[in-house]
Amino acid sequence: MEHLTTAPGGAAGSLSAPARQALARLLAERPGAGDTAAPTPGAAPEPDRPANGRGADPIPTGEHPAGRPARATPPAGRAGTVAAELAQAGWTGPQGGLRPEAALLFGCDVGGTKTQSVLATLDGRVLAEIREQTDPAGGTAVLDQIARHWRELASEQGPVAAAGIGLPGTVHPRSGQLSRAPNLAGLAGQDMRTVLADRLGVPVAVENDVNLAALGEGWLGDGRGAGSFLFVALGTGIGMGALVEGTLLRGAHGAAGEIAALPIGADAFDPATFATGALESVVSTEALLADYRRLGGEGRGSLRELFRAQAPDPALARVMDRLAGRVALAVLAMTAVLDPERIIFGGGIGSRPELLARIRARTADCMDTPPDCRISALGNRAGVIGAIRAARLALASALEIRP
Numbered sequence: 001m002e003h004l005t006t007a008p009g010g011a012a013g014s015l016s017a018p019a020r021q022a023l024a025r026l027l028a029e030r031p032g033a034g035d036t037a038a039p040t041p042g043a044a045p046e047p048d049r050p051a052n053g054r055g056a057d058p059i060p061t062g063e064h065p066a067g068r069p070a071r072a073t074p075p076a077g078r079a080g081t082v083a084a085e086l087a088q089a090g091w092t093g094p095q096g097g098l099r100p101e102a103a104l105l106f107g108c109d110v111g112g113t114k115t116q117s118v119l120a121t122l123d124g125r126v127l128a129e130i131r132e133q134t135d136p137a138g139g140t141a142v143l144d145q146i147a148r149h150w151r152e153l154a155s156e157q158g159p160v161a162a163a164g165i166g167l168p169g170t171v172h173p174r175s176g177q178l179s180r181a182p183n184l185a186g187l188a189g190q191d192m193r194t195v196l197a198d199r200l201g202v203p204v205a206v207e208n209d210v211n212l213a214a215l216g217e218g219w220l221g222d223g224r225g226a227g228s229f230l231f232v233a234l235g236t237g238i239g240m241g242a243l244v245e246g247t248l249l250r251g252a253h254g255a256a257g258e259i260a261a262l263p264i265g266a267d268a269f270d271p272a273t274f275a276t277g278a279l280e281s282v283v284s285t286e287a288l289l290a291d292y293r294r295l296g297g298e299g300r301g302s303l304r305e306l307f308r309a310q311a312p313d314p315a316l317a318r319v320m321d322r323l324a325g326r327v328a329l330a331v332l333a334m335t336a337v338l339d340p341e342r343i344i345f346g347g348g349i350g351s352r353p354e355l356l357a358r359i360r361a362r363t364a365d366c367m368d369t370p371p372d373c374r375i376s377a378l379g380n381r382a383g384v385i386g387a388i389r390a391a392r393l394a395l396a397s398a399l400e401i402r403p
Contacts, residue, residue, distance in 0.1 A: 015086075018095060018344070019086055022398040023086060023091055024396045024400050026123070026347060027399070028397075030246070031382035033253075098122055100121040102122060103121075103161040104119055104121065105121070106119055106154070106160045106162070106164070107163070107165075107386075107390070109211060110168055110183075110184075112183055113133065114131060114132065115146070117159050119156070119160065121324075124385055128156050130153065132184075138183050143195065146196070146370075147200065150200055161202060162391040162395035163196070163387075163394070164283075164388060164394065165192075165204060166213075167206065168208075169184060170208060171207055172253045173251075173253075176192055176193040176206060177189050177191055203388075203395055203397065205390035208241070209233075210241040210257060211329070212386030213233060213385050214230070214243055215241070215390060216382045216383065216388075217231050217344050218243050220385055221344070221376060222378075223342070226243075227245055227341055228242075229243055229246045229340050231345075232259070232327075232330075232345050233346050234283065234350030235285060235348035238260050238347075239258065239259070240257035240258075240334065242339060242340070244340075250343070256276060259279060259334065260277030260279055260280035262330055262333055263278050264282075264333070265283065265326045266282050271394070285348065292306070292319050295318050295319065297315030297319075299316065299318060305350075307352065320358055323349075323355065324358030324361070327362075328358050328362035328363045328366055329366070331343060332363070335367065342374065343372070344375070344376050345359075345373065345374070346378075
């Protein structure tokens with residue numbers, strides 16, 4: 001299974017050690033193995049698991065959230081006692097499955113332009129939501145914004161058991177240190193697990209925002225049923241999250257999926273592209289709007305406003321054609337390396353149907369067998385639903401009794 005970078009914490013009150021172990025297993029079950037949450041309309045997917053807070057190693061299918069094999073089922077008598085204890089504590093129902101309302105989870109997706117937070121049940125059902133512009137001051141101001149969302153949502157619904165946070169940067173899989181996060185100036189090099197756990201006071205999972213969107217897709221979205229798939233977010237910038245045979249691909253430094261740096265559309269040796277990456281320098285919303293003006297576009301406003309206009313716009317059509325060609329080359333590169341069954345597109349630009357049609361046409365021009373490309377059914381909630389899954393796995397990891 002996947003794992004995430006988590007901070008340790010306590011949970012589940014005064015359960016006995018065997019009951020804590022059993023509850024941890026229930027919380028960390030793979031999708032479809034006991035809890036069959038229906039997707040929240042417009043929400044996001046998730047699969048895998050947390051890192052144990054002392055270092056993160058990928059957790060294979062069927063293993064415990066801390067990265068060790070799950071313990072054998074207790075003897076019949078003890079199993080009955082454990083089941084009764086979990087039921088009495090309100091964690092499980094008559095059939096022994098988790099009660100979705102047994103705990104509340106907080107999920108937050110911090111993006112380059114917006115920050116979105118939700119409070120949800122254990123099965124990903126969203127109960128309350130806040131969405132607003134990301135604090136332009138960045139750094140600790142964004143941490144303050146996350147904490148404020150936490151307080152506001154918790155005050156409406158009640159105590160929260162764990163949190164999952166997606167950040168627009170790279171989170172090191174072992175140290176939890178943040179890097180490549182220009183919108184979070186001043187936080188580079190800090191262990192974000194510890195920073196956020198100290199602020200919120202519960203088990204916390206911290207991950208790259210696009211990785212969490214992929215996690216969400218694997219849990220409740222279009223990633224279900226696919227052995228390997230990619231999530232590509234295209235909007236303010238471009239990024240990728242990959243689930244390969246059920247494992248979140250994170251790389252040695254947490255930077256797997258930084259496709260912004262692919263040498264497509266611009267000169268990768270040009271220092272002007274170093275900050276954003278060659279590909280992102282030509283596919284970001286800012287770059288696309290500049291391209292539109294260069295092509296003689298006369299429409300007013302943002303790209304979103306241009307898309308909403310009803311009149312034909314030849315300059316915008318040319319921008320989309322050029323963009324689709326560049327994205328098709330990125331699909332070719334990603335497929336050559338990872339061979340995904342499916343590629344799911346999200347983000348303000350990536351979710352445009354007219355772009356998807358062009359991408360499908362262009363990938364057919366450069367590949368014998370293009371992967372199945374589609375738009376996320378979870379929409380702008382993909383990241384926060386992935387964050388809820390991450391929070392659930394952080395709770396499972398915190399329950400672990402380790403020698």
